[in-house]
Amino acid sequence: MGILNPAALPLLTLLGILVLIYLRERWRQRIEVPSLLFWHAVPEDKARIRRFLPDLLFFAQALLLLLLIGGLLRPYRSQTVTETHGNRHILVIDASASMQAREGRSSRFDLALDEAKQVMQSLGPLDESMVISISTRPQIVSGLTSDHLLVLHLLEMLQPVDTSTNLDLGVELALAQRGRDGRRGQVHVFTDLPRSTLSLPQEQVQELVYHRVGKNDDNVALAAFHLYQNPFQTYSQAQAYMLVRNYASRPKKGTLTLQLDNKSVFQKEFTLAAREAASFSMKGFEHAGKLTAKIEPSDALALDNQALSWLAERSLRRLVVVSPVKTLHEELTRVSESIPGLAITAITPEEFFSTRLNPQDVALFHQFVPSATVAVNSLYVFPPPNNPLFPVIAEAADLSILDWRQEHDLLRNLRYVEALPLKKARVLALPPWAQVLISSRTKTSEVPLALTGEKDGHRVVCLAFDLNKGNLTNSDNLTLLLLFLNTLRWLLPPDPAIPQLVSTGEAFFLPPGTAPDSLRLRPPRGEEQTLETDTVEVDQIGEYRLDGSRYRTILYANLFDEAESDIARREEGATKVAPVTKLPTAPQELTRRVPREFGRPLYYGAALVLLLEWLYAMWRYSRMRTA
Amino acid sequence: MALTDFTFFRQLDRLRLRIRTARGHRPGETLIPRATQAWGVEFESYKEYVPGDDFRYVDWNAVGRLDQLVVRTFTAEREIPVHIFLDTSASMGAPVVDQKFVFATDLVSALGYVVLNNNDPLHLVALAAPKPGQAPFRPAPLLRHRSQFARLPGFLHTLTPGGKTYLRETVRAYIEQTREPGVATVVSDFLVEPAQYEGALTLLQARGYEVRAVHIIGAAELAPERLFRRGKLYDVEEQKERWVSLNRSHLQQYQEALQTHLDALQQFCHRHQILYSRVTTDTPLAQIMTEQFTRAGLLAFR
Numbered sequence: 001m002g003i004l005n006p007a008a009l010p011l012l013t014l015l016g017i018l019v020l021i022y023l024r025e026r027w028r029q030r031i032e033v034p035s036l037l038f039w040h041a042v043p044e045d046k047a048r049i050r051r052f053l054p055d056l057l058f059f060a061q062a063l064l065l066l067l068l069i070g071g072l073l074r075p076y077r078s079q080t081v082t083e084t085h086g087n088r089h090i091l092v093i094d095a096s097a098s099m100q101a102r103e104g105r106s107s108r109f110d111l112a113l114d115e116a117k118q119v120m121q122s123l124g125p126l127d128e129s130m131v132i133s134i135s136t137r138p139q140i141v142s143g144l145t146s147d148h149l150l151v152l153h154l155l156e157m158l159q160p161v162d163t164s165t166n167l168d169l170g171v172e173l174a175l176a177q178r179g180r181d182g183r184r185g186q187v188h189v190f191t192d193l194p195r196s197t198l199s200l201p202q203e204q205v206q207e208l209v210y211h212r213v214g215k216n217d218d219n220v221a222l223a224a225f226h227l228y229q230n231p232f233q234t235y236s237q238a239q240a241y242m243l244v245r246n247y248a249s250r251p252k253k254g255t256l257t258l259q260l261d262n263k264s265v266f267q268k269e270f271t272l273a274a275r276e277a278a279s280f281s282m283k284g285f286e287h288a289g290k291l292t293a294k295i296e297p298s299d300a301l302a303l304d305n306q307a308l309s310w311l312a313e314r315s316l317r318r319l320v321v322v323s324p325v326k327t328l329h330e331e332l333t334r335v336s337e338s339i340p341g342l343a344i345t346a347i348t349p350e351e352f353f354s355t356r357l358n359p360q361d362v363a364l365f366h367q368f369v370p371s372a373t374v375a376v377n378s379l380y381v382f383p384p385p386n387n388p389l390f391p392v393i394a395e396a397a398d399l400s401i402l403d404w405r406q407e408h409d410l411l412r413n414l415r416y417v418e419a420l421p422l423k424k425a426r427v428l429a430l431p432p433w434a435q436v437l438i439s440s441r442t443k444t445s446e447v448p449l450a451l452t453g454e455k456d457g458h459r460v461v462c463l464a465f466d467l468n469k470g471n472l473t474n475s476d477n478l479t480l481l482l483l484f485l486n487t488l489r490w491l492l493p494p495d496p497a498i499p500q501l502v503s504t505g506e507a508f509f510l511p512p513g514t515a516p517d518s519l520r521l522r523p524p525r526g527e528e529q530t531l532e533t534d535t536v537e538v539d540q541i542g543e544y545r546l547d548g549s550r551y552r553t554i555l556y557a558n559l560f561d562e563a564e565s566d567i568a569r570r571e572e573g574a575t576k577v578a579p580v581t582k583l584p585t586a587p588q589e590l591t592r593r594v595p596r597e598f599g600r601p602l603y604y605g606a607a608l609v610l611l612l613e614w615l616y617a618m619w620r621y622s623r624m625r626t627a
Numbered sequence: 628m629a630l631t632d633f634t635f636f637r638q639l640d641r642l643r644l645r646i647r648t649a650r651g652h653r654p655g656e657t658l659i660p661r662a663t664q665a666w667g668v669e670f671e672s673y674k675e676y677v678p679g680d681d682f683r684y685v686d687w688n689a690v691g692r693l694d695q696l697v698v699r700t701f702t703a704e705r706e707i708p709v710h711i712f713l714d715t716s717a718s719m720g721a722p723v724v725d726q727k728f729v730f731a732t733d734l735v736s737a738l739g740y741v742v743l744n745n746n747d748p749l750h751l752v753a754l755a756a757p758k759p760g761q762a763p764f765r766p767a768p769l770l771r772h773r774s775q776f777a778r779l780p781g782f783l784h785t786l787t788p789g790g791k792t793y794l795r796e797t798v799r800a801y802i803e804q805t806r807e808p809g810v811a812t813v814v815s816d817f818l819v820e821p822a823q824y825e826g827a828l829t830l831l832q833a834r835g836y837e838v839r840a841v842h843i844i845g846a847a848e849l850a851p852e853r854l855f856r857r858g859k860l861y862d863v864e865e866q867k868e869r870w871v872s873l874n875r876s877h878l879q880q881y882q883e884a885l886q887t888h889l890d891a892l893q894q895f896c897h898r899h900q901i902l903y904s905r906v907t908t909d910t911p912l913a914q915i916m917t918e919q920f921t922r923a924g925l926l927a928f929r
Binding site (some may be wrong): 031 | 723724848857862864870884885
């Protein structure tokens with residue numbers, strides 16, 4: 001016994017209210033008599049009247065109320081039921097890039113689908129099945145169903161994608177689905193990965209029915225394609241690096257071609273020994289444009305034979321320095337002399353309010369924080385007390401750096417972060433939108449020395465320490481210079497005209513404020529479609545085009561994944577194959593306790609009481625009339 | 628009482644007022660027992676002829692037997708003024724379930740019909756609580772003939788129960804303005820102290836009225852357990868409250884007090900030769916008129 005809706009329990013106080021109503025009515029109600037002449041002979045009985053003496057009508061109303069509240073409480077009693085079920089079969093199908101490798105005349109994915117269909121055809125009518133496709137993320141293709149024809153149809157519709165795989169996640173999801181409701185079942189895994197790659201507990205791995213497909217190892221891949229060109233370099237200074245790797249167990253030949261706007265600018269034939277790699281580089285490009293690297297070997301997987309990049313033109317960037325100190329301007333001017341493409345505009349805080357900023361600018365505020373939000377990416381150095389952005393708690397001196405986030409782009413190539421000069425610093429309260437990049441520590445709390453974050457759609461960096469004269473140009477403070485340059489690079493907004501590089505399997509997020517409905521997405525393969533969310537799931541290699549009235553961009557999606565390219569997938573370590581459990585065929589009988597609600601009969605009871613009350617009232621009325 | 632209930636009116640047509648002591652001066656149709664006149668319909672007695680008597684009424688057979696001139700005399704037929712006093716105090720309207728006032732107006736209508744059917748003048752007086760600057764009663768227009776009966780219900784419908792009962796004061800005020808006594812019928816619940824009703828009835832008798840008391844009592848007054856078990860009683864006239872819990876002993880105490888009151892009223896009427904009739908609201912009106920009132924001597928069959 002129990003109740004499903006305890007929220008209705010407070011309604012029981014209505015019974016108390018009913019009693020109060022009765023007492024009040026009795027106190028208020030008076031019976032008109034022609035005279036008290038004869039009633040003086042009867043002793044007055046105030047005390048007895050004041051007592052709560054319920055009558056039949058009160059009991060009927062209280063019962064009615066109790067029945068209604070009882071119905072609302074949704075009471076239930078547990079009942080044991082026995083149900084006959086078929087077995088569950090969860091089919092996990094690897095749809096990653098390596099499954100597109102050719103095996104004879106068909107692909108590994110087709111072989112996996114054929115085996116999955118055979119499993120489906122062997123199921124009994126009561127059996128339930130579910131299909132999970134796994135690539136970077138698992139996707140439930142069909143929920144648990146006994147409609148085998150529907151599942152077969154969905155299997156036919158399934159397509160592989162150009163991403164890596166996360167088989168563990170898919171198998172964990174399948175195991176969780178299998179054990180739901182205490183049912184028996186089996187998880188079938190269709191993949192080209194060896195069983196040993198699963199990092200699940202051994203007993204769980206042994207429970208799997210493993211269908212491994214593919215034996216071919218014949219693959220040569222473009223393992224990396226890097227274009228080194230920072231924002232201040234022009235295309236002629238850029239350098240392209242290509243790494244070609246042979247994953248086959250025999251030597252392979254091929255040709256590497258580099259095209260700039262579909263015109264070949266570099267071509268080289270190569271011969272690679274078994275499981276060997278070779279790198280190639282090129283520089284001295286004559287113009288900006290789309291770079292396509294291609295290898296043309298005769299192998300089983302074509303996906304990893306091509307990669308895209310973009311060779312950009314150098315655009316002039318402006319750093320607006322707002323500082324009350326002239327020495328910083330002079331120092332930055334000296335730094336900018338060695339950075340072609342960077343212009344410095346130095347102004348005082350008073351002049352800042354009349355200066356117009358372009359979206360491509362970067363602002364540097366030294367000992368000054370404007371009261372209004374700045375619509376460009378900004379670097380704040382040594383913010384003054386009582387500023388609106390970074391509340392200053394205290395002044396500090398001679399702090400030592402104790403912690404920093406090594407993986408952040410701002411600290412790239414910085415080996416001696418603790419060498420930053422920290423003579424004067426301010427202890428800042430961490431704003432909710434910011435994260436600590438470099439920190440020190442007092443006895444009681446962490447002291448942030450550098451903060452990064454994104455506010456109102458713009459990147460913000462704040463250095464809590466001051467820059468002294470010669471800090472940036474002194475060769476002793478190389479760490480600070482590198483940090484400054486890294487910060488500048490991180491703050492420079494990307495040129496919207498330049499395509500963005502993404503890896504397959506990643507999600508591309510639209511900038512804040514961009515309405516997805518107005519955007520048309522044209523993927524590398526497939527038809528153009530309207531974007532429904534603010535995210536683009538990149539699962540194909542090639543060029544994605546996003547076109548809208550206010551926002552447009554191009555994405556270059558590449559696949560550089562050794563795990564996918566190495567299609568040989570040798571079993572490592574213990575190669576002992578666990579015995580495959582046979583398919584359970586007999587239907588299983590499950591006993592479980594289910595709650596049986598009996599709130600509805602209470603409502604019927606309430607209606608009956610109401611009817612009886614009405615009949616009683618009618619009877620009393622007619623009796624009074626007769627009297 | 629519905630004016631369209633012809634069956635009931637046919638029953639009333641058979642009834643007439645029964646007069647005992649009342650006398651009237653105008654010739655009429657009501658027979659006055661023990662009163663004679665020289666002409667008429669109903670033979671009453673003989674008397675010795677005196678000059679001036681109508682020769683047509685000399686009984687020649689009696690002259691032959693007695694050798695003396697005797698003339699026949701007849702029962703006097705007079706017009707008897709009938710005064711009906713209707714109590715309109717608040718007690719007549721309570722308890723509501725008894726419909727005492729409606730019952731009383733119906734009863735007065737029926738009595739009025741009988742009176743007018745005999746072509747006696749009807750003075751209907753509604754007794755109300757005295758108010759400053761106003762008469763303590765409200766008389767209906769004088770009705771003299773059955774054809775004027777239709778005006779009676781119109782007057783009765785204008786009455787509503789309200790105020791305290793001042794029987795003695797209101798009756799006194801009325802008879803001081805009236806010079807012709809006759810039959811006085813007081814229709815009331817008599818829920819007043821004995822001094823009140825005794826004063827009123829005695830006063831009427833002293834002024835030469837033939838007095839009758841029609842006591843209306845509600846069914847719920849006789850059996851208050853129909854009305855409530857526990858509760859706050861409210862006296863509609865005195866506007867006082869009393870908490871009463873009605874158990875068997877309390878009920879018995881109430882009924883004893885009620886019976887004492889009823890007995891006192893009845894004995895007073897008996898002692899003073901006042902015709903008294905007690906009617907309950909659950910008794911059919913026709914039964915009251917044809918059985919109860921004829922048995923009590925208020926009415927007689929023609």
